[in-house]
Amino acid sequence: MPLLHVTAVHPVTPRVVRVRFTGDGLDDFTTWPDQQLKLLFPRPGHPVPDLPADQSDRYGMAWYQAYRAIPEAERPWLRSYTVRDHHPGTHEVDVDFVLHDHPGPATRWARTAAPGDTLGRYGPSAVYRKTLGRSDWLLLAGDETAIPAIAGHLAALPAGTRVTAYVEVDGPAEEQPLDTAADLDLHWVHRHSPPGLGTALLDAVRAATPPTGSPYAWLAGEAGAVRAVRRHLIDERGVEERRIDFTGYWRHALTQDDPPTDDDLAEARERVATD
Template sequence: MYGQVVSTEKLTPQLVRVVLGGEGLADFEDPKSADAYVNCFFLPPDAPYGVPFEPDAVRDLPREQRPFPRRITVRAWDPARRELTLDIAVHGEVGYAGRWALHAKPGDRLQFKGPADGYSPDPAADSYLFVGDESALPAIAACAERVPSGKPVTIVAEVEDADGEIALDSPGELIVHWVHRAGRTDLDNLLADAVTALPRPDGSVSAFVHGEAAATRAVRRVLLSNGIVELERLSCSPYWRRGLDDEGWRAIKGQWVRAVNAETFPATAGDRAEI
């Protein structure tokens, strides 16, 4: 399956919106969950093929010529227009997905598999907590739009500075805490400290904590060690690791997740992070 770029928009210095359309989306199915994603295939500059391509045909190519898979959140799907919106985190020319998004123009094509479903806010929860950085903002925004009307929703989002803030909306009673990392050195604990400072919520909490690996791990510790979130209502996933490129992180991600899952807390032993 593939989409053709209809338009692009730079939402912030770190976030680019790409809208895909075209006949390649004819079989795309409406995602069921709030945090749905597509597994996109980004072609290297010297790829001797284009989109669409047959996966079997590229499997035996040298590694540097094969497409690089990356999971990208489905920000929105318009079934009437048959258009798919992806908000992609960018870090200059670093990273295959971000670099592609920065240079994408109408008519460019992107091949992918999916969508696959992930987290959705638990409708039975009393309140909702969504935490992450730019890489998680598209999923956080989608989740905030899917909570039951009138219920408390708290978002704690880390961005570079005020230019990285975006408009967020929800049918719930939304409170957003922006955390700016510009000029800070304690980056691993920025989000955890902000979550610790929040008033303790009443009742059950459905939580979504995704983004940088060390930061999500620190937030997870706060939530589980203090019994703020029950294990079955926590979605926690490390998208990337500070100091590593995409391939470096992919090489150690499984080991990292196993180490996180080995951490137990009196009230929540057995919780599992997501790969």
């Protein structure tokens, strides 16, 4: 498993910090929108191990089996993140970290990250590469954790593509530039409740008058909010399930280490059914 080494850290907004990494394999790093990285954060006193990466491993899971075999007290925390940008000339990638109010291991690490710090990396794997479906217009909706993926999609869209985007953030200070050649109708949604508790994103999408034509929707962010927006699109807007790509990036009051809830399991079944 390749290691990532921090080369630079700088704040993007009061709640988002961007960390630039270098490491083996980033010189010929194939890119696409919404690239998912598995990052391994070391436990105190235990450096990130160099896990095996067997090229003959068809499904790329040898590293995970080796990871699970590490005693729990020493096993790094595993979290999923999106590549924000790639710098092939310097063999570097940027990853944005949202600094949550109730910090887990990733937020704690990001708050003190400095050049020379090291994380483990798995991916991005082309096995998980997905493209947006064909449509008359695109709907992109999510919270601040989805901004890197939304930015990647927007940057890749050609001129003339009709896109409506709703991005939920704490307030104006959390808004970020999003460059695109597409015909973008961007709405920043300012929440009035703690992240994961309110309905600001759902309310904004529900109140909107959508463009004409058949949409394709891409939704990501807090799992409960994503499910609510998806259900609205299906039940109230008549959007076909197969025309919605949705992912719960995080769960209010839960971490990736916690077992899946009944809603999480139902979401997984629906994702498999629509893939």
